[in-house]
Amino acid sequence: DVKVTQSSRYLVKRTGEKVFLECVQDMDHENMFWYRQDPGLGLRLIYFSYDVKMKEKGDIPEGYSVSREKKERFSLILESASTNQTSMYLCASSSVKDRVIYSNQPQHFGDGTRLSIL
Amino acid sequence: EDQVTQSPEALRLQEGESSSLNCSYTVSGLRGLFWYRQDPGKGPEFLFTLYSAGEEKEKERLKATLTKKESFLHITAPKPEDSATYLCAVRKAAGNKLTFGGGTRVLVKP
Numbered sequence: 001d002v003k004v005t006q007s008s009r010y011l012v013k014r015t016g017e018k019v020f021l022e023c024v025q026d027m028d029h030e031n032m033f034w035y036r037q038d039p040g041l042g043l044r045l046i047y048f049s050y051d052v053k054m055k056e057k058g059d060i061p062e063g064y065s066v067s068r069e070k071k072e073r074f075s076l077i078l079e080s081a082s083t084n085q086t087s088m089y090l091c092a093s094s095s096v097k098d099r100v101i102y103s104n105q106p107q108h109f110g111d112g113t114r115l116s117i118l
Numbered sequence: 119e120d121q122v123t124q125s126p127e128a129l130r131l132q133e134g135e136s137s138s139l140n141c142s143y144t145v146s147g148l149r150g151l152f153w154y155r156q157d158p159g160k161g162p163e164f165l166f167t168l169y170s171a172g173e174e175k176e177k178e179r180l181k182a183t184l185t186k187k188e189s190f191l192h193i194t195a196p197k198p199e200d201s202a203t204y205l206c207a208v209r210k211a212a213g214n215k216l217t218f219g220g221g222t223r224v225l226v227k228p
Contacts, residue, residue: 004161040220041220042205042218042219042220042221043162043205043207043216043218044218045215045216048215058215059215090161090162092161106152106164106167107152107164107216108164109154109161109162109163110161111159111160111161112159112160112161
C-alpha cells in the first residue's frame with residue numbers, strides 16, 4: 001500500500017513566522033502535490049512537483065513556496081505565515097505510467113496537517 | 119473555467135436505503151474522473167477512476183458511472199461504515215491538475 005506521511009497532524013504558529021510542512025512518500029512516486037482544504041472551498045492545489053528540483057504552480061501559490069531535494073520528500077513553506085493560511089494541508093503523490101508525466105494514475109493522500117496561524 | 123459540482127451537499131440514509139450521489143462537470147477534454155472517500159480527520163482515499171462515457175466501476179456496495187456531463191456514485195444497501203464525505207475530481211487532457219468538487223457528506227444511520 002502507498003504510504004504518504006505528513007510530519008505533523010496539528011501545528012500552531014504565529015503570524016509572520018516561517019513555517020515548514022513536510023511530506024514523505026514511500027512508493028518511489030515521481031509526482032507530489034500540496035493542497036489546502038477549506039470548508040465550502042474544497043481542495044485547492046497549491047504546488048506540485050513532477051521530479052526532483054522541479055515544481056509547478058497550482059491554483060493558489062501566493063504566499064507559499066516548495067522544495068523537493070529528494071524524490072521521496074516534498075516540503076511546503078509558508079514564507080511569512082498569515083491568519084488566512086489557517087487550513088488543513090494535504091500532501092499527495094502519484095506514479096508516472098509509461099514515462100508519461102501527465103499520466104492518469106490516481107493521487108494518494110496523507111492524513112493532513114491542520115495548521116492554525118494565530 | 120473548469121467546474122465540478124457535487125450534489126447533494128449532505129445525505130442522511132437509513133441502513134439499507136440505497137441512493138446516488140451526483141458529480142456534474144464542465145471541462146474541456148476530460149482525461150479522467152476520480153472518486154475519493156474521506157473520513158473525518160483523514161486524507162482522501164482513492165476509490166475509482168473513470169475514463170470515458172459509459173464506463174462503470176464497482177467496489178463492494180459502491181458503483182460509479184460516467185456520462186459526458188456527469189458521474190454518479192451509487193451506494194447500494196449502505197451500512198454505517200459507508201458514512202464519509204465522497205469527493206469527485208476531474209483531470210483535463212493537458213496537465214496534472216485535478217479539480218475537485220465540494221463533496222457530499224453521507225451519514226448512514228443503523
